[in-house]
Amino acid sequence: MWYIFGVEIDPSPIWTTLAVAFTTTLVLLIIGIPMAWKLARTQSRWKVFFEALVALPLVLPPTVLGFYLLISMNPNGMVADFLRFLGHPDGQLTFTFVGLVIGSVFYSLPFAVQPLMRAFEQVPQSLVDAAKTMRANTLSLFWQVVMPLSRRGFLTAATLAFAHTVGEFGVVLMVGGNIPHETRMVSIAIFDHVETLEYAQAHVLSVIMLIFSFSVLLVVYGLNRKFEVKIG
């Protein structure tokens, strides 16, 4: 228990939130990079379709996402069948840390993919072609050409994905189950405090969230200036 301004606060939702956000960001960078690269470079007429798909979580109420996840990840569903086939003991993802991460990956997807895409679009095709003529393989092309030119995009993607996951509510509410130390996140804890008329605790947690969110955005904008990449 923490005592902040004389108010007793259970810090475990804070740790859970940070753990979910960190894992989600990691996963999003891993799957977001190839997705964003593909979308940034493709000439296909399907591009708009996939762009719209990636942007969906921006406009969809999180409860819609949460509701579908609740239904699709239930222990009698296809996802669970598949996981059991892979050797998972019961295949259930709802009410677990992993389930929350999966929900958050969907929920924060555009916040990672879009900045990466914008950054990749800025990488001149001539540089990519030049590297290829010098027989650079995909990996060295990425590390030596794309990465240094897209640092800003990476930082923005990582911080926004992280911060957006921290602020997640609807999805967690639907698939979390409010299990202490596992799926109870800060936003749910605040909701609970308001529900139980414990306004002092709600205030303290809300102020922590506010300061945290503002600092994150400050860092993003600060880094954006520092890492401004001049091309051409």
Added chain:
Amino acid sequence: MTFKSLLAISLIVLAPLSVLADELKIAVAANFLKTMETLSKNFEQQTGHTIKVSGGPTGKLYAQIENGAPFDIFFSADQKSTKKLEDDGKIKTGSRFIYAQGRLSLWMPNVPAGVEAADVLKKGDFKHIALANPKAAPYGVAAEQTLEKLGLLETLRPKFVMGENIGQTYQFVATGNAQMGFVAHSYTVDPKHVNKGSFWLVPLSYHSPLDQDVVVLKKAENSKTAQAFIDYVRSAEGKQIIEASGYTVPN
């Protein structure tokens, strides 16, 4: 007859109605929302008044009312928030009373009728049991008290998943994510909701009463319509609707 004159006539005929017809804004705890819809629809039909119903978790509604939400009547799921509103002078004096007592029910979609619920719980042959968060919802407290009474609270605690309200708790069970759950009997009484397995209506002696208060808010202090609706809720017809919805009405 031209359209214009028809319009004029209907305006003249309907005008007195629109003067008499009043509008009520009612805040209602999520567990009572369905019942409220029936009550308000009947009242509307009988009186010509309009009722706008806003459902939500009691704590949220309380916070909204404290901060100036324009409700006339508040049907709460507890007595804590209504007593606070009373202490703060936000209600019509003397308007607070218990309109319904909730009944707790354990819904077991995978257990056929006729099997003892206590045996199922003792066996513990399930992964998750859903209940409303006892911190946020009186039904959650009642569920914990019931398990305590059965001597199973600490054994089953690791299997708990908690909904933020009784509706969400129901949803966890209905979607198969939890194998059973403590819900409001207002859900299990409705065969549309509980179409699988069986339920156990928890005896009242297992938990402290789930008293649900209603208050007329200060804003509607002098509203005849608000009073008329309260009278309707207390009438024999109102009582019958509430009881048919799975609640007990205290005398």
